[in-house]
Amino acid sequence: MSHDTATRTAAAPAADGEGTAPAHGLTLRRAGQWAREQYPLYILIALLIFAGLTSDAFFSSYNVSNLLLQVSVIGIVTLAQFLIVLTGGIDISVGAVAGLAGVLSAGLFGGGNTLLAVAVAIVLGGAIGVFNGYLIAYRGLEAFIVTLGMLALGRGLVYAYTEGQPISPHAADFRTIATTAIGGVPVLGIVWIVLAMAMAFLTRRTVFGRRVYALGSSKEAAHAAGVPVKATMITVYVIAGVLVGFAGFLLAARIGAATPTGGDNYEIDSIAAVVIGGASLVGGRGRVLGAFLGTLIFGVISNLLVLLNVSTFLQDAFRGALIIFAMVLTTVQFTRRRRQKTAHS
Numbered sequence: 015m016s017h018d019t020a021t022r023t024a025a026a027p028a029a030d031g032e033g034t035a036p037a038h039g040l041t042l043r044r045a046g047q048w049a050r051e052q053y054p055l056y057i058l059i060a061l062l063i064f065a066g067l068t069s070d071a072f073f074s075s076y077n078v079s080n081l082l083l084q085v086s087v088i089g090i091v092t093l094a095q096f097l098i099v100l101t102g103g104i105d106i107s108v109g110a111v112a113g114l115a116g117v118l119s120a121g122l123f124g125g126g127n128t129l130l131a132v133a134v135a136i137v138l139g140g141a142i143g144v145f146n147g148y149l150i151a152y153r154g155l156e157a158f159i160v161t162l163g164m165l166a167l168g169r170g171l172v173y174a175y176t177e178g179q180p181i182s183p184h185a186a187d188f189r190t191i192a193t194t195a196i197g198g199v200p201v202l203g204i205v206w207i208v209l210a211m212a213m214a215f216l217t218r219r220t221v222f223g224r225r226v227y228a229l230g231s232s233k234e235a236a237h238a239a240g241v242p243v244k245a246t247m248i249t250v251y252v253i254a255g256v257l258v259g260f261a262g263f264l265l266a267a268r269i270g271a272a273t274p275t276g277g278d279n280y281e282i283d284s285i286a287a288v289v290i291g292g293a294s295l296v297g298g299r300g301r302v303l304g305a306f307l308g309t310l311i312f313g314v315i316s317n318l319l320v321l322l323n324v325s326t327f328l329q330d331a332f333r334g335a336l337i338i339f340a341m342v343l344t345t346v347q348f349t350r351r352r353r354q355k356t357a358h359s
């Protein structure tokens with residue numbers, strides 16, 4: 015058996031009864047299973063209906079465009095968090111890295127060249143990804159501990175560099191990507207959607223993606239199946255770092271300046287979006303669509319609370335309640351799957 019074949023076998027769950035049931039029966043069964051697993055979509059639809067009934071301004075073109083701008087940057091960070099969670103890891107430094115990438119892209123070399131600013135943010139994010147991935151994959155350190163240290167280091171560097179003051183870039187076109195729209199759709203939102211589609215293709219349609227799922231299911235089994243565990247792990251953190259660094263630049267571009275508090279709570283928001291999207295924090299399970307919908311769910315809640323003049327202090331309470339609700343649904347779903355597999359075996 016080749017390494018890729020073994021990887022595919024380890025990562026892809028077998029369909030119950032495949033080869034014995036009629037094709038249309040399998041199709042209906044899979045469609046029914048897919049529908050049962052789409053609770054993030056149902057939550058989002060319910061929220062949109064509620065928002066439309068309670069606020070006349072919610073579906074206005076201005077508010078929808080503003081909502082898309084608000085969720086795009088954290089949406090890209092969530093994609094990075096999602097990829098790491100698939101391996102069974104977690105990154106609580108994403109907010110600090112995004113903030114550091116933002117201030118350096120705006121302040122380094124005076125922020126006078128936008129392409130250079132993008133390059134600075136991406137290179138920084140990738141370099142931090144290499145560092146984190148090396149310590150986790152090759153030195154055997156826990157992802158939580160490594161990224162906790164990077165969280166403190168990143169925030170410290172941000173405040174040391176900015177001295178607590180916002181940094182305004184000099185490039186006239188620094189904000190162009192955040193202020194331009196195509197057909198009424200913000201370019202920032204289009205970038206997020208394109209990156210989400212690319213991530214979906216990477217994780218579901220490539221050998222690398224199958225290796226990531228295999229890694230999250232069982233590192234020992236993945237290694238036995240021929241998966242290059244360490245190389246795959248460090249690649250995951252590099253890709254995630256590049257995404258977070260790019261998101262840091264986009265955050266500075268959207269605001270028009272890099273602030274010392276940029277990226278605050280992104281680690282919580284991204285983990286929450288991944289969880290409510292149905293991914294397992296122990297790794298090996300999850301879909302990009304779920305992470306995408308999870309980001310929208312929290313964005314809609316925050317936006318609606320503002321429109322309804324609800325205290326901002328209640329947003330964390332709503333977020334926490336949703337996380338608990340999503341965890342309960344996910345636990346029930348995984349338990350049902352295990353019972354079904356046991357019954358069929």
